[in-house]
Amino acid sequence: MRDRDAWLCFADEAGQLLRPPKACTWSRRGRPSLVRVRAAGSGRISLAGPVCQKVDRRTRLVLRMMVHRGRKGEKKGFREKDFASLLDAAHQQLGGNIVLVWDDYNHHVDAAMRELIGKRPWLTLFRFPTCTPDLNLAEGVWAHLKKSLGNLAPCSIDDLDGLVRTRLKRMQYRPDLLDGFIAETGLITTPP
Template sequence: MRDQEAWLCFADESGQVLRPPKARTWSRCGHTPRVTVRGAGSGRISLAGVVCRRPGRPTRLIFRMLVHHGRKGERKGFREKDFAALMDAAHQQLGGPLVLVWDNYTHHVDAAMRELIEARSWLTVFRFPSYTPDLNPAEGVWAHLKNSLGNLAPCSLDELAALARTRLKRMQYQPGLLDGFIAETGIIPAPP
């Protein structure tokens, strides 16, 4: 990786619905806090993110979001071409070859994805062993995001998408936080 001046990238996907994740809060003794949630609708937001690290450069987060309102014919999640577009965007923004490490999700290992990977000479792909989310720093991004969305009750998917986008953009400007997600996995020691 150092010889190639390549970026080491960790990718993963996540999703969120209108029902907020469970979180802790404070209230007066004897008064259980309640968050009113609008339960209508079957939509969700799908997220794909890449945590990118290269020695001597700040760690970067690149993400994409799809909002699925539950309408007929609307995409429900990321497909092979979406992942390829995310990798193309990462390559363009980072300006160098990428070494991608991700899980064995169906859309990552099928023939269409292998074909898209082979068409990109600047991309080298490795896979995590099965059932090892604790090795992927992108999981830390999703955990941090969901923790920050705890106890919030957005009224619409568009409002939820705006909240998630704001929090992810905030993380993009905190390379130290992203370094912490990488260090937490134990794969690479934190930079000095």
Template sequence: MCQEGWGGFNEADFARLLDAAHQQLAGPIVLVWDNVNTHVGARMRRLIETRPWLTVFRLPTYAPELNPVESVWSHLKRGLGNLAPCTLADLAQVIRSRLKQMQYRPALLDAFLAHTGLTTDLRST
């Protein structure tokens, strides 16, 4: 699926992912993106323009404090300090499992967003 190096998504990959998410969720999608090159190019702008169900908010160029995903990774890494997996596959499995556990903790996910100072209330923007 991915064409750019080690697991990096290109525009076609993002299009497939967004279309699949939209089909599964059957509703509009709000996407908050940083300014990675595959997020801001002309091809991606055209992709976004052709999907009326997609609203995109862009973070400033370098603003990890505004990106809730940074808190997710920080939280995850804190729990890996004394872990000694035998293989890279073992490490990947632990990470997948812990990310899956996080998705069932809405208060934790809310805290990651609250840490940024951002809000999900679109009326306040």
């Protein structure tokens, strides 16, 4: 990685529905706490992005979001071209070669994705071993996001979109938090 002057990037995807993740909360003694969730209508937010690290540079988080409103014919997640444009954006923002590590998701391993990756000489790809989400530090980003959304009950997909964007933007400006996600995995990413 150092001889290629490359960024080490760990990528993953996640999604969030209108129904909030469960979290602990306070209530009066003897009364269970209730968070009313309307969750009327459909909608989903899909998220994808790599957490990128390079020696002597601050850790970066590059993100893409898709809001699905449940309309007929609307795509429901990231596809090969969406991942390729995300990688192109990361390459442009980081200004260097990328060593990408990601999982064996269907859209990461199919022929269309292999072709798109082959057209990018600045990109080197490695895959995580099967069933090892604890090694992917991008999982820490999504877990932190979902914990911050715990017990919030947005009324519409647009409200949820605003909440998710705000929280992810805060994470982008906290490289110490991103470094914490790296430390949580136990991976040693700095040379001795």
